[in-house]
Amino acid sequence: MAALTRQLDLERVEGLNRSVTVFRNTVAEPVHAVVRDRTGSAVPVAVERPAWDRFEVVPPVDGTFRAMVGPSGWWSLEPIEGAGSVEVVEGPFPSARIAAGTRAAIVMDAEVGSRGVRTRQSAIVVVVLLATSWAHVGRGRRRVDA
Structure with a gap:
């Protein structure tokens, strides 16, 4: 049972004085992060989801924004507003050079959906x-x- 829960990314949560076992999915949202230029460390990004085919993000630091949403090729990155511009970088996942405070949207391509x-x-x-x-x-x- 433990191997199955690890494979399905489930976490065991006990409730009601350990009489009920509940499993919750640990992968609730896709991974969104900004990789800093100097240190190479990943900084988490706050994500809003106004629609099922759209994520809106505001990175807290300058760097390369990477969104691990799939399937690859179905999503594109578009600037909304903010202090800086968004320079899209080619790759399997939507990624771009982005300044801190710039609001950007990850949008599913219309043809796919x-x-x-x-x-x-x-x-x-x-x-x-x-x-x-x-x-x-x-x-x-x-x-x-x-």
Whole structure:
């Protein structure tokens, strides 16, 4: 059980005088950090999520902002307002040179989250559910007839 909880990034939390065991996910939000230029240390960044396809960040220090959101290529970094500019750096994850106090947004590309893609994914889920249901019904009929 311990190996499974580590694999799924779960943490065991005991409640009600140790009579109930609850598991909570330790990976609630993606990792957002600014890597300082001189020291190379990562400084956490406060994140707001105004929509499911948008994160807004304000880094506390100058450096290279890195957002570990995936899948890679689906997200882009856009400046909103602030003291400095945002210089986008190419890489597998959205990253940019950013000044302290600059407000930036990590936005999902519109083509990836388009209505057609979501409709196609929903149709595939419905087809899989129907196939599973029909397979289950076919198995049940064989048992009754035998």
